[in-house]
Amino acid sequence: xxxxxxxxxxxxxxxxxxxxxxxxxxxxxxxxxxxxxxxxxxxxxxxxxxxxxxxxxxxxxxxxxxxxxxxxxxxxxxxxxxxxxxxxxxxxxxxxxxxxxxxxxxxxxxxxxxxxxxxxxxxxxxxxxxxxxxxxxxxxxxxxxxxxxxxxxxxxxxxxxxxxxxxxxxxxxxxxxxxxxxxxxxxxxxxxxxxxxxxxxxxxxxxxxxxxxxxxxxxxxxxxxxxxxxxxxxxxxxxxxxxxxxxxxxxxxxxxxxxxxxxxxxxxxxxxxxxxxxxxxxxxxxxxxxxxxxxxxxxxxxxxxxxxxxxxxxxxxxxxxxxxxxxxxxxxxxxxxxxxxxxx
Numbered sequence: 001x002x003x004x005x006x007x008x009x010x011x012x013x014x015x016x017x018x019x020x021x022x023x024x025x026x027x028x029x030x031x032x033x034x035x036x037x038x039x040x041x042x043x044x045x046x047x048x049x050x051x052x053x054x055x056x057x058x059x060x061x062x063x064x065x066x067x068x069x070x071x072x073x074x075x076x077x078x079x080x081x082x083x084x085x086x087x088x089x090x091x092x093x094x095x096x097x098x099x100x101x102x103x104x105x106x107x108x109x110x111x112x113x114x115x116x117x118x119x120x121x122x123x124x125x126x127x128x129x130x131x132x133x134x135x136x137x138x139x140x141x142x143x144x145x146x147x148x149x150x151x152x153x154x155x156x157x158x159x160x161x162x163x164x165x166x167x168x169x170x171x172x173x174x175x176x177x178x179x180x181x182x183x184x185x186x187x188x189x190x191x192x193x194x195x196x197x198x199x200x201x202x203x204x205x206x207x208x209x210x211x212x213x214x215x216x217x218x219x220x221x222x223x224x225x226x227x228x229x230x231x232x233x234x235x236x237x238x239x240x241x242x243x244x245x246x247x248x249x250x251x252x253x254x255x256x257x258x259x260x261x262x263x264x265x266x267x268x269x270x271x272x273x274x275x276x277x278x279x280x281x282x283x284x285x286x287x288x289x290x291x292x293x294x295x296x297x298x299x300x301x302x303x304x305x306x307x308x309x310x311x312x313x314x315x316x317x318x319x320x321x322x323x324x325x326x327x328x329x330x331x332x333x334x335x336x337x338x339x340x341x342x343x344x
Contacts, residue, residue: 002026002178003163003319004155006171010095012064012081013199015148016040019060019171023178023193030182031191037210041203042193044181050188052340054333055213055295056180056326057204057284058173058220059197062166063308065149067096067129070140074133076103078149080124082198087121088309094129097147103129151310161316162239168312170197172302173219176323183327186334197284201251204284208291214340215296215333218285219326221314222246222276222301235277237303240315242272243322246299248279251286258298261338265328271321276301296340300325 011019020042028034031044042060063082070076076096090107106129107122129149133139155165174193181191190211194203208216226238237244245262247254266273289297302322305313332338 003172003175004165006174007155007165007167008153009167009171010100010148010150011060011062011167012066012148012150013061013196014081015064016060016195019174020193023060023174027178027181037206039203039206040195041207043207044191045189046181047185047188050186052214052333053188053190053211054330055190055192055208055211055216055288056177056330057192057194057207057216057218057288058177059170059194059203059284060174061195061198062150062169062171063198064151065094065129067143067145067147067149069145070136071128072136074131074135074139075106076129076131076139076143078124078127078129081148082308084308086123086127089124089127090122092310093152094149095152096129096131096143096149099142101131101142102152103131103149106130153311158313160240162313163316164311164313166310166312168302168304168314169221169307170219172221172304172314172319176219176302176319176326179323180326180330185330187330189330194284201282201284201287205287205291208288208295212292213295215338216285216288216298217326217329218283218288218297218299219322220283220299220301221304221307223278223307224303224305227305237274237276237301239303239305239313240317241274241303242266242318243325244274244276244301244303246276246283246285246301249276249282249286250280251282252289252297252299254298255296257339258296261332262298262300262325262329265332266325269324269328271325271328273325274303296338298329300329
């Protein structure tokens with residue numbers, strides 16, 4: 001299953017090579033043109049010269065860590081790459097560098113902590129990675145400053161058609177885009193797997209400027225907070241309720257014609273959908289929609305519990321329905337179901 005392999009691959013922001021190679025191997029025969037750029041975005045193009053030109057985007061990178069220093073004891077000091085809650089880090093197994101050197105994120109033992117320390121989340125500055133070595137010299141033989149670290153998790157099925165694993169943000173979106181690329185649409189399809197979304201939407205800006213599409217469809221993963229302790233109004237999305245349409249976030253507001261297109265497509269195809277009830281954070285649409293003279297952009301997302309953590313959960317029905325919705329949107333656009341010239 002491609003989604004499982006993508007989830008287990010290592011690819012923090014700026015270090016997406018393993019994911020890029022996996023996608024190239026899987027999809028090279030399904031495109032007329034395969035290219036990359038200086039930043040590392042991966043482009044697959046088919047239907048070259050058709051109109052309209054559509055850019056479908058999913059980012060390859062995941063949140064992770066970077067080695068920034070050594071202790072004389074051989075322990076590693078690290079910094080976060082992307083937004084990670086410090087509370088989920090301690091005692092997690094990680095893989096460091098190209099050789100995937102195993103290590104454990106450690107902290108001062110609980111029985112050595114002062115009473116007030118036990119009631120507070122341990123900050124990244126007080127955490128380290130333990131490689132099981134006894135000196136800085138031994139550690140330097142295994143990893144170097146600037147090496148990336150990602151969580152080590154085996155993706156597995158669970159519960160009511162769910163999948164547990166890491167990096168579903170946004171390898172779940174990448175898997176949807178991969179399936180779309182294997183299909184045929186009456187338009188020019190530019191499938192773009194972008195880099196460095198988690199640290200500032202950097203790859204998408206380069207890709208949008210290069211392609212200058214008539215329309216961009218961003219396939220993402222978003223938070224599902226439908227758990228104990230959250231009010232229903234703060235759920236953001238619910239697992240199992242279908243793909244989520246973004247109306248507004250900190251970087252983007254969906255034009256009404258985009259909202260209408262997505263909703264009408266979902267209802268026509270009898271696809272369950274929901275609205276993302278959170279206006280913070282952002283997606284690649286934030287930079288794409290502001291490129292050139294503006295690019296019409298849509299965002300549909302797969303709900304995901306415990307996002308940006310070592311172990312997340314998605315519902316595979318939501319994943320399938322996101323694929324169905326994205327396919328339906330592309331077919332509707334190909335049939336002229338969206339005014340592309342701008343706001344009426």
